[in-house]
Amino acid sequence: MSVPTKRLAGLDGLRGIAVGLVVVFHFFPAALPGGFIGVDVFFVISGFLITGLLLTERDRTGRISLGRFWQRRALRLVPPLIPLILIAATAAWLIGGDVLVGLGWQLIGAATFGYNxxxxxxxxxxxxxxxxxxFRNLWSLAVEEQFYLIWPFALLAxxxxxNDPLRLGLVSALALASALWMGLLYQPGDPTRVYYGSDTxxxxxxxxxxxxxxxxxxGGGARPVSRLAALLGRWxxxxxxxALAGVLVAAFLLPDTGxxxxxxxxxxVSLLTAVVIWAAVQGRRFGAALDTGTLRYLGERSYGIYLWHWPVLVLLQSLWPAALTSPTVLTSIVIGLPALSLTLLAAGASYRWxxxxxxxxxxxxxxxRLRTxxxxxxxxRGWVALAVVTGLLLTGGTTxxxxxxxxxxxxxSEIERGQKALDAAERQALQAERRASRSAAAAPASAGAGERITAVGDSVMLASAPELQAGFPGIAIDAAVSRGMAAAPDILKAQAESGALRPVVVxxxxxxxxxRASQLDDIxxxxxxxxELVLVTAFAERDWTAGVNDALVAFAGRYRAVELADWHGAxxxxxxxxxxxxxxxxxxxGRIYTESVRAALDRLAHTPPAFGGLDAYRAPDPMRPLEHRPPRMP
Incomplete structure (x- = not known):
């Protein structure tokens, strides 16, 4: 017996779980750091259902109508997209600012199902x-649509x-090849390429x-039931x-960039999901247990919920960006809960009407039917007229x-401003070297206040680079976007080996x-x-920020030659x-960032050397609360 075309037990409930994982991950990231795996649950469900429908059609009619297949997919996916795009784009236009950036190419990606x-x-x-x-969430819809376009041809082949086992082995090999390709192409840092890629x-x-x-x-024929099949049936x-528990554990444990x-x-996660689907569609009890009222309700509306949840969240964050600087719990209440309510309302309306x-x-x-x-x-008629006028206004707003x-x-823009400043400084340094090489007798340039400082940082330091250069002329800055503390030891080691590392490191x-404390020890x-070492505290609405700053405070408290630049407090x-x-x-x-570094350098300058461990000669650090300072170690 083929996979049936009728409603399969447990799949709506599993969809509800999947969309719940994704929504919680985006709305309340601290609560479910691995909730992004809900997308992979959707992928397995989609591959299973689409293949089952195609196989059933071939069994029933002896052929597969590709035109009808793609028409059904379009009817399922496109109509809910249209009001989403018109409403969200118009709202973004009314709000203005950063939320509009890249809107044109996003709409091209949405229209072509090539967003990824x-x-x-x-x-x-x-x-x-x-x-x-x-419309960032449309990347996964693009991956599915590309699969729907190609897979029917591959299935016909x-x-x-x-040979059934060979056929199954070939499809399994495709899955394994895609997973291996993801692992091979993965690079630490930003894994967007392997996450978005249809190939990976x-x-x-x-x-x-x-x-x-x-x-x-x-299911085909009256085959004898093997002992293994009977055992699996009982289990x-x-x-x-x-398997479902394993998926949920992964939602708590898997890091999004690890x-x-x-x-x-x-x-x-995909293999565990396949086990869940098998257990649900082949066993009444487990499938019925998944299809509880709430999960089935969410599952039936999961497409709309997935479409609306991300644009609603981005619009609310753009409307009230100050909420992002609040503690995580407050952010969840101020933005997450209203976003959840609006998402459910929009998805419910989309599903019903x-x-x-x-x-x-x-x-x-x-x-x-509407005309009738x-x-x-x-x-x-009044409601229809209102809907037409609203549609025209939304079209104008989107345009x-x-x-x-x-x-x-x-x-x-701020990061680019900083990068331009660093590029200009590099060009000036090269020109100075050429002039010096042409005239050995040339008088040496006067040393600036920053000639003793090497600074290594992330995009925050990069955005502050022009002010750091103005405040510390001659400072050497190596800053880049998305860089973490793990990169610092190798960068500093390379500079030390080349003789470029200066007496003061920021x-x-x-x-x-x-x-990790070990990273600071390595530095x-x-x-x-x-x-001497200056560590700059972090300011960002991230789950790890408080832990980062605590680690920096603890480390600086252990050494006289280490100080904190309290960017967070400033x-x-x-x-x-x-x-x-x-x-x-x-x-x-950027000037505040520079002054926080200057204050740390001033404290280092006034720190006396250690004589027999007499740490009391060091003045208290006004930027480091005394109640958080660990005992100093000589």
Whole structure:
């Protein structure tokens, strides 16, 4: 027996779980740091259902109608997209600012179902907080649509293979090849390429397809039931529960940018999901347990919920960016809960008045029914007229949003300003070297205040580079976007080996992820005991920021030659000086960053040397609360 076309037990409930994981991950990231795996659960469900439908059609009719297949997919996916794009783009235009950046190419990606590849080509990042893409969540829809376009042809070719185990092995090999390709292409830092790529992230779809082929094969004919099959049948509910538990554990444990996720973690989630689907559709009890009222309700509306949740969140954050500087719990209440309510309302309306009618009657049939009902009632004609006028206004708003969209976010502008300053300093240094090489007798240039300072940092330091250069002429700055503390030891080691490392080292690398004490120990080991070290505290609405700053305070408290530049304390009362992401400073904020570094250097200058461990000679650090300072160690 083929995978049936009727409603399969447990799949709506599993969809509800999947969309819940994704929504919680985006709305309340501290609560479910691995909730992004809900997308992979969707991929397995989609691969299973689509393959099952195609196999069933071939069994029933002896052929597969590709035109009808793609038409059904379009009717399912396109109608809910149209109001989402019109409403969200118009709202973004009314709000203005960073939320409009890149809107044109986002709409091109949405219209062509190529959002993932358009994003990759434009070097957009799924993990970036500096570019609030309004339709970023459409990347996964693009991956599925590309699969729907190609897979029917591949399946027709596979069906020419008469050997069922070979056919199943070939599909499994495709899944494994995609997962291996993801692991090979993965690079630490920003894994957007392997996360977005259809080539690297299709293993879930192929896993679902393989399961459909397996059930199609195992159900055909009156085959004898093996001992293994009988045993699996008895264990089916328990295996389903265990697999579902494994998926939920992964939602708590898998890091969104860690190597574990992309070198086996997501593949494991896909395989566990396949076990859940098998247990649900083959066993009544487990499938019925998944299809509880709430989960089934969410699952039936999961497409709309997934479409709306991200644009709603981005719009609310753009409308009230100050909330991003609040503690995580307050942010969840102020933004997460209203976003959740609006998402459920929009998805419910879409399901009732758009998705179900179009699915049942088609686009033309739905329009005819609407006309018939409107002709019978002036009240309904009024609503239809209002809907038409609203649609025209939204179309105009979307057009205006595209025309007025800025080229880059305010954060990107500040980062670019800093990069230009570093590039100009590098050109000046090269010119000075050439002049010196042409005239050995030339008088040496006067040393600036920054000639003794090497600074290594992330995009926050990069945005502050012009002010650091003005405040410390001659300072050597090595700053880059998305850099974390783990990169510092290697960078400093290379500078030390080349003789470029200066007597004072400033490190500002706490924005992009947690840090370990061992990383700070490595930094100090590289620079040696004869150099002084300034650690810049982090300011960002990130789950790890408090831990980063605590680690920096504890480390600085252990050594006389280590000081804190309290960027966090200095900028916290002046968040209006930050870009729209509430992380990167503009010129005035850059001066505050510079002054926090200067204050740390002044304290280092007034720190007496150690004589027999008489640490009391060192003046208290006014930027480090005494109650948080650990005992000093000589």
């Amino acid at each position: 590849w358009v994003s990759i080509a434009g070097s957009a990042s799924y993990f970036s907080a500096t570019a609030p893409e309004l 596979l069906l020419l293979v008469r 992230h299709s293993f879930g779809l192929f896993t679902g397809a393989a399961l459909a082929l397996l059930l199609h094969r195992s 089916r509910p328990g295996l389903g529960v265990a 190597a574990t996720t992309y070198r086996g973690g997501l593949l494991a 758009l998705e179900v009618p179009v699915r049942s009657n088609g686009v033309r049939g739905s329009i005819r 009902r409107a002709a019978r009632s002036s009240y309904r 205006a949003a595209i025309v007025t969209a800025p080229q880059q976010t305010s954060a990107q 490190v500002g690398l706490g924005t992009n992820g947690p840090i 100090r080991a590289v620079i040696g005991p004869d150099r 900028i916290a009362p002046h968040t209006d000086l930050l870009a729209g992401d509430n992380v990167h400073p503009g010129p005035t904020g």
